[in-house]
Amino acid sequence: EAQVTQNPRYLITVTGKKLTVTCSQNMNHEYMSWYRQDPGLGLRQIYYSMNVEVTDKGDVPEGYKVSRKEKRNFPLILESPSPNQTSLYFCASSLGRATGELFFGEGSRLTVL
Amino acid sequence: QQQVKQSPQSLIVQKGGISIINCAYENTAFDYFPWYQQFPGKGPALLIAIRPDVSEKKEGRFTISFNKSAKQFSLHIMDSQPGDSATYFCAAKRAYSARQLTFGSGTQLTVLP
Numbered sequence: 001e002a003q004v005t006q007n008p009r010y011l012i013t014v015t016g017k018k019l020t021v022t023c024s025q026n027m028n029h030e031y032m033s034w035y036r037q038d039p040g041l042g043l044r045q046i047y048y049s050m051n052v053e054v055t056d057k058g059d060v061p062e063g064y065k066v067s068r069k070e071k072r073n074f075p076l077i078l079e080s081p082s083p084n085q086t087s088l089y090f091c092a093s094s095l096g097r098a099t100g101e102l103f104f105g106e107g108s109r110l111t112v113l
Numbered sequence: 114q115q116q117v118k119q120s121p122q123s124l125i126v127q128k129g130g131i132s133i134i135n136c137a138y139e140n141t142a143f144d145y146f147p148w149y150q151q152f153p154g155k156g157p158a159l160l161i162a163i164r165p166d167v168s169e170k171k172e173g174r175f176t177i178s179f180n181k182s183a184k185q186f187s188l189h190i191m192d193s194q195p196g197d198s199a200t201y202f203c204a205a206k207r208a209y210s211a212r213q214l215t216f217g218s219g220t221q222l223t224v225l226p
Contacts, residue, residue: 042219044216090156094213106155107156
């Protein structure tokens with residue numbers, strides 16, 4: 001089954017404790033991206049990657065890091081989480097940057113105390 | 114700065130009625146306008162999309178109307194059903210951009226039985 005898998009789905013952590021949200025896709029997609037969803041703000045792009053070792057900032061990259069060492073994986077790293085990073089996070093992938101059709105994971109709800 | 118403005122924030126419709134969600138944009142470089150549907154606990158999924166060279170696209174009960182001169186597009190759900198209750202996001206993609214989609218703020222649709 002074609003899918004984008006995120007882990008963990010739910011996480012409560014404390015300020016400053018580094019965490020990683022993993023994302024994996026099995027569709028051999030070149031393009032992967034992270035979004036955060038907040039009430040009234042919709043989905044905002046954090047980082048994206050057009051291929052292995054190629055990443056770039058989205059609209060809200062502050063406080064986040066990413067890496068793309070393998071085509072299927074695109075982890076999101078919060079080096080020192082803060083309460084304003086409490087949000088619902090989505091990983092997405094697409095065949096290429098031109099398609100416009102994103103396949104989303106089921107989301108990771110993060111709470112930073 | 115929100116480049117795609119979506120309204121209303123929430124919408125309640127009776128079963129069998131028509132649901133209408135509107136979006137407006139400023140950037141004339143956008144060349145692809147999808148709508149995504151999100152059920153609780155799930156990631157958004159592509160519902161229907163349109164390019165600016167057509168004024169309307171219909172897929173089953175779902176229709177996108179596009180007004181290029183007014184820089185507006187809307188989603189119409191005919192014969193709305195309780196199973197259509199979800200959050201709907203409009204989005205826009207910039208031509209030749211690797212950033213993929215810019216999303217609206219979302220509309221929570223409730224269809225009453």
